Amino acid sequence: MRQLFDRDTWREIFQSIKKNKLRTFLTMLGVFIGIYIYIVLSGASKGLDNGFEKEFETIARNSMFVFSSSTSKPYAGFKTGRKIQLKLQDVKFLRQQVPEIMAIAPRNVKGIFGTEPGVVKRGIKSGNYSVFGDYPEFTKIAPKKIYDGGRFINTADIEKERKVCVIGERTQKELFNEDEEPIGGFIEIEDVSFQVVGVHKFAGGGPFDNDSDIFIPFTTFKKLYNTGDNVAWFTIAAYDDADVIKVEKNIKAVLRRIHKVDPTDEKAIGAFNLGEVFKKIFGFSNGLTFLSLIVGVATILAGVIGIGNILLISVKERTKELGVRRALGATPTEIRNQIIIEALVLTLLAGLIGIIFGAATLKLIDILTANVELPYTNPTVPIPYVLMSLFLMVGLGILIGLIPAQRAVSIKPIDALREE
Amino acid sequence: MIEIKDLHKSYKMGSNSLHVLKGINFSVEEGELVAIMGSSGSGKSTLLNILGMLDELDEGSYDLDGVPIKNLNETKAANYRNKFLGFIFQSFNLINYKSAMENVALPLYYQKVSRKERQEKALKYLEQVGLKEWAGHLPSELSGGQKQRVAIARALAAEPKVLLADEPTGALDSKTSYEVMDLIQKINDEGNTILIVTHEPDIADMCKRIVHLKDGIILEDKKVNQVRASQYV
Numbered sequence: 001m002r003q004l005f006d007r008d009t010w011r012e013i014f015q016s017i018k019k020n021k022l023r024t025f026l027t028m029l030g031v032f033i034g035i036y037i038y039i040v041l042s043g044a045s046k047g048l049d050n051g052f053e054k055e056f057e058t059i060a061r062n063s064m065f066v067f068s069s070s071t072s073k074p075y076a077g078f079k080t081g082r083k084i085q086l087k088l089q090d091v092k093f094l095r096q097q098v099p100e101i102m103a104i105a106p107r108n109v110k111g112i113f114g115t116e117p118g119v120v121k122r123g124i125k126s127g128n129y130s131v132f133g134d135y136p137e138f139t140k141i142a143p144k145k146i147y148d149g150g151r152f153i154n155t156a157d158i159e160k161e162r163k164v165c166v167i168g169e170r171t172q173k174e175l176f177n178e179d180e181e182p183i184g185g186f187i188e189i190e191d192v193s194f195q196v197v198g199v200h201k202f203a204g205g206g207p208f209d210n211d212s213d214i215f216i217p218f219t220t221f222k223k224l225y226n227t228g229d230n231v232a233w234f235t236i237a238a239y240d241d242a243d244v245i246k247v248e249k250n251i252k253a254v255l256r257r258i259h260k261v262d263p264t265d266e267k268a269i270g271a272f273n274l275g276e277v278f279k280k281i282f283g284f285s286n287g288l289t290f291l292s293l294i295v296g297v298a299t300i301l302a303g304v305i306g307i308g309n310i311l312l313i314s315v316k317e318r319t320k321e322l323g324v325r326r327a328l329g330a331t332p333t334e335i336r337n338q339i340i341i342e343a344l345v346l347t348l349l350a351g352l353i354g355i356i357f358g359a360a361t362l363k364l365i366d367i368l369t370a371n372v373e374l375p376y377t378n379p380t381v382p383i384p385y386v387l388m389s390l391f392l393m394v395g396l397g398i399l400i401g402l403i404p405a406q407r408a409v410s411i412k413p414i415d416a417l418r419e420e
Numbered sequence: 421m422i423e424i425k426d427l428h429k430s431y432k433m434g435s436n437s438l439h440v441l442k443g444i445n446f447s448v449e450e451g452e453l454v455a456i457m458g459s460s461g462s463g464k465s466t467l468l469n470i471l472g473m474l475d476e477l478d479e480g481s482y483d484l485d486g487v488p489i490k491n492l493n494e495t496k497a498a499n500y501r502n503k504f505l506g507f508i509f510q511s512f513n514l515i516n517y518k519s520a521m522e523n524v525a526l527p528l529y530y531q532k533v534s535r536k537e538r539q540e541k542a543l544k545y546l547e548q549v550g551l552k553e554w555a556g557h558l559p560s561e562l563s564g565g566q567k568q569r570v571a572i573a574r575a576l577a578a579e580p581k582v583l584l585a586d587e588p589t590g591a592l593d594s595k596t597s598y599e600v601m602d603l604i605q606k607i608n609d610e611g612n613t614i615l616i617v618t619h620e621p622d623i624a625d626m627c628k629r630i631v632h633l634k635d636g637i638i639l640e641d642k643k644v645n646q647v648r649a650s651q652y653v
Binding site: 007008012015016018019320321323324325326327328329330331332333334409412413414417 | 469472474475494495498499501502503507509513515517518526527529530531535574578
């Protein structure tokens with residue numbers, strides 16, 4: 001211990017490291033590359049991770065879309081190929097029988113799934129836009145960023161079947177002049193006048209989102225398009241701790257029962273499970289993190305073994321010097337410690353340079369990809385990982401230093417001196 | 421100072437063993453300058469190695485300054501070497517990446533002497549061997565004679581009880597050899613005990629006592645009239 005904090009020990013070590021610069025450089029290269037690869041890889045996979053997270057921040061993680069289609073099996077006296085229509089009443093049953101549901105939003109739409117888009121006019125301007133009939137609950141699942149002064153559809157709008165709408169950014173640009181305030185303004189949907197109560201910011205996310213859309217209350221939609229209690233699809237979010245795949249199964253089972261569909265009919269009730277997709281994506285980036293961990297650790301290991309190897313050669317080269325030192329009164333412990341500290345210094349120095357270069361590379365990638373459409377944000381390596389790799393290096397450095405150190409003291413001074 | 425009684429040493433060479441030292445009785449007083457002579461294979465280097473605690477004896481006893489030297493582990497041997505002995509080698513054995521001064525200071529480093537004191541002492545001994553102005557030079561920048569003088573300064577730096585020199589002039593021409601012997605005589609004049617292993621009669625004649633070894637026993641042990649090396653310098 002005394003040796004470790006002695007300035008002279010360090011002078012001795014740096015002298016012997018400095019003595020052969022090429023050897024020192026080559027020794028350190030292995031560990032440097034190892035830690036560099038580890039930092040860059042795990043930083044990059046963290047960046048990918050952050051990127052995905054940002055990409056999907058506008059929609060609940062464990063949400064799904066449930067829709068209906070035609071039956072593919074005959075059941076309870078019904079023929080196959082019967083069209084199934086989801087109804088507003090289904091919500092009640094689903095809520096009752098699938099307690100994992102956090103929020104459920106029945107939705108209707110004009111403009112996608114093969115339906116005609118709504119014809120929207122404002123003065124002399126007009127266009128075709130997707131019109132959604134929505135409940136306020138929808139924002140619990142896929143929060144909409146509404147610009148200042150506006151709001152999303154609320155419960156009162158639903159109850160009073162108000163003719164109000166929330167429009168997308170592009171809808172606003174196309175129907176309103178730049179200096180016009182859209183909130184409070186009126187647009188005509190299918191020749192019916194609607195008041196704009198909010199403008200939502202476009203945020204990429206759910207598969208049906210874009211910025212040229214119009215949201216109106218579900219109840220108003222029902223009257224406008226005469227859809228009765230029909231629902232195009234449900235957007236459902238489960239609680240965070242629920243198993244989305246199981247929830248999806250339960251929901252489908254309930255809907256099959258309500259609509260008298262064969263319990264084994266997979267086609268009649270369909271679902272697109274975002275939760276499952278998220279799981280896969282995050283599984284992928286977790287796998288990437290794990291891979292970079294393995295690659296990094298393996299290369300660090302290889303580098304450290306390289307240090308041990310070269311120190312072994314160095315000890316062999318310095319046999320005579322070590323013999324002289326021992327003849328002059330160096331104890332085996334002092335010799336051993338010197339070699340171990342040498343190994344440690346080389347490993348740590350190489351590792352720190354690797355970390356610095358790795359961090360610089362990550363920063364560079366971040367700058368270069370700032371304007372590129374990639375799910376890649378803020379590539380950082382978590383500090384615990386860096387610390388872990390440092391500890392790993394210290395541990396391995398000491399361990400690997402033990403071999404040449406033991407070799408150095410196993411030679412008797414007399415034999416060491418005899419060697420020419 | 422040195423007291424050796426009935427010393428035996430043999431080496432195992434495969435299945436048969438080689439009896440190198442066959443009962444050596446030998447003592448050295450303080451301030452003596454002893455030459456150990458003998459042809460190669462006579463056991464003189466083995467004797468020096470045992471005296472230098474670099475090798476262990478098989479039988480007999482060895483007392484150094486009243487301390488029995490036996491059953492030493494490496495650490496203890498290292499401490500004794502550091503405290504009692506100064507080595508001068510035929511091939512100098514300076515550490516090539518350390519300056520003359522750092523080489524001289526090395527035994528003091530292992531004595532845990534403070535840095536400042538080490539430098540002062542190293543300079544003092546370099547001055548004694550006449551190489552003060554070469555303190556900052558690396559061994560590769562010194563001549564053979566200068567290297568051996570640095571090595572002598574290093575051996576002196578630890579202020580040992582006994583200096584052990586193994587063919588100190590073996591790698592030097594005769595003029596440089598006499599310079600080195602002159603230095604060794606001067607050091608001896610100051611009261612240091614010195615043992616020199618050599619096979620050169622003229623070098624042995626510059627000592628005060630000559631011990632002849634042959635086939636592992638002492639053939640002759642006589643005091644001689646010292647030839648001063650200074651007359652040849």
